[in-house]
Amino acid sequence: MLAPELPELVSPDDGGQGLVLKQTKHTYLERLCPCGHWSQALPGLCEEEGSWTVKLSEWHLAGPRLVSFICALTQRMRLSRAKVHEFLSDWLGLSLSTATINQCVHEAARAVEPVVEQEILATVRNVELLYADETSWKEHGKLLWLWVFTCTTATLFIVGRRTRKMVQQVLGEGFRNWLMSDGYWAYRQIDQRLRCLPHVMRKARALEEGFDSQGRELGRHVLDVIATVMQAVYEARGAPPAAGLRQRHAPLLNALLEHCLRLADCRHEKTGALARELLNDWDTFWVVLDHPELPLSNNEAERALRHWVIARRIGMGTRTAQGTRAFALLASVIETCRKRSVSPWPYLAEVIRQRRKGLPAPPLPSPAI
Numbered sequence: 045m046l047a048p049e050l051p052e053l054v055s056p057d058d059g060g061q062g063l064v065l066k067q068t069k070h071t072y073l074e075r076l077c078p079c080g081h082w083s084q085a086l087p088g089l090c091e092e093e094g095s096w097t098v099k100l101s102e103w104h105l106a107g108p109r110l111v112s113f114i115c116a117l118t119q120r121m122r123l124s125r126a127k128v129h130e131f132l133s134d135w136l137g138l139s140l141s142t143a144t145i146n147q148c149v150h151e152a153a154r155a156v157e158p159v160v161e162q163e164i165l166a167t168v169r170n171v172e173l174l175y176a177d178e179t180s181w182k183e184h185g186k187l188l189w190l191w192v193f194t195c196t197t198a199t200l201f202i203v204g205r206r207t208r209k210m211v212q213q214v215l216g217e218g219f220r221n222w223l224m225s226d227g228y229w230a231y232r233q234i235d236q237r238l239r240c241l242p243h244v245m246r247k248a249r250a251l252e253e254g255f256d257s258q259g260r261e262l263g264r265h266v267l268d269v270i271a272t273v274m275q276a277v278y279e280a281r282g283a284p285p286a287a288g289l290r291q292r293h294a295p296l297l298n299a300l301l302e303h304c305l306r307l308a309d310c311r312h313e314k315t316g317a318l319a320r321e322l323l324n325d326w327d328t329f330w331v332v333l334d335h336p337e338l339p340l341s342n343n344e345a346e347r348a349l350r351h352w353v354i355a356r357r358i359g360m361g362t363r364t365a366q367g368t369r370a371f372a373l374l375a376s377v378i379e380t381c382r383k384r385s386v387s388p389w390p391y392l393a394e395v396i397r398q399r400r401k402g403l404p405a406p407p408l409p410s411p412a413i
Contacts, residue, residue: 156377
């Protein structure tokens with residue numbers, strides 16, 4: 045029994061740099077032994093999972109390293125399936141249909157799913173400081189949200205609705221560590237939460253440059269207070285003060301609190317909105333005065349989203365629920381490896397190779413030293 049020829053990317057035989065496309069024909073058999081037993085040599089196969097329509101099997105049209113290369117083109121280089129087909133044909137002389145290319149991407153995602161659910165999710169839930177953010181995402185015209193939860197050694201992406209349930213699904217019920225986030229209300233269930241100060245500064249600066257007199261006054265006041273707080277935090281990181289920062293700056297914060305209370309019902313929409321936002325999350329803005337070692341901004345989460353936001357603008361999101369799931373799983377592994385300063389592609393190829401045999405996925409690479 046012959047399997048289809050398996051194209052694979054391999055290193056050159058002479059030990060040189062680069063990759064070479066190699067076609068391998070595998071032969072499988074079924075033979076009757078003298079003892080009357082039928083001996084079989086069959087391709088490896090991972091058990092079926094009802095939630096996936098793609099199989100994980102060694103009976104395939106692309107080798108693990110080639111699948112990893114295709115994922116690099118689609119996920120990291122943001123190429124469409126059609127452009128990947130063109131690239132493989134023009135540069136490698138390999139003709140793979142767009143359906144096969146799509147199957148490769150989905151198979152890779154299915155292969156890494158246990159890694160995401162067991163390793164990355166566990167890291168995110170147990171880290172001392174976690175950053176979170178979200179942005180809109182389209183799935184065949186349906187509005188969803190791409191969530192990111194990131195720390196120093198792992199990044200988790202998940203696509204779903206913009207609800208408190210999504211936060212609970214990721215963090216679980218027992219999350220007791222620090223979470224840096226924006227002002228979305230679904231994060232308010234977290235006890236130890238930080239608010240991104242530059243996020244509020246952008247809104248305050250917009251009011252300061254506006255036409256409403258009350259808005260300009262509030263904007264200037266907020267910017268002055270945040271600038272003072274940030275300077276105090278920077279100084280405390282270099283040389284901790286003798287007295288508590290919160291106590292030292294209490295008059296400054298109380299004056300801003302009274303200002304926000306006066307303007308919470310302001311007729312100017314954006315002025316009232318900023319005043320209410322500050323009041324709703326008041327302590328989360330100034331907790332850095334008690335813990336100067338904590339961050340002041342949510343830049344880690346915003347940077348983690350940036351590449352994938354560009355991908356969304358190019359590809360207009362995903363087309364199916366399985367495609368959305370595959371996108372988030374692969375993005376999680378790719379960004380986690382990049383966080384650890386290791387290349388994701390050899391690791392991804394090895395995960396695919398092992399999972400096609402029905403074996404467990406190898407653990408994520410440790411952070412590079």
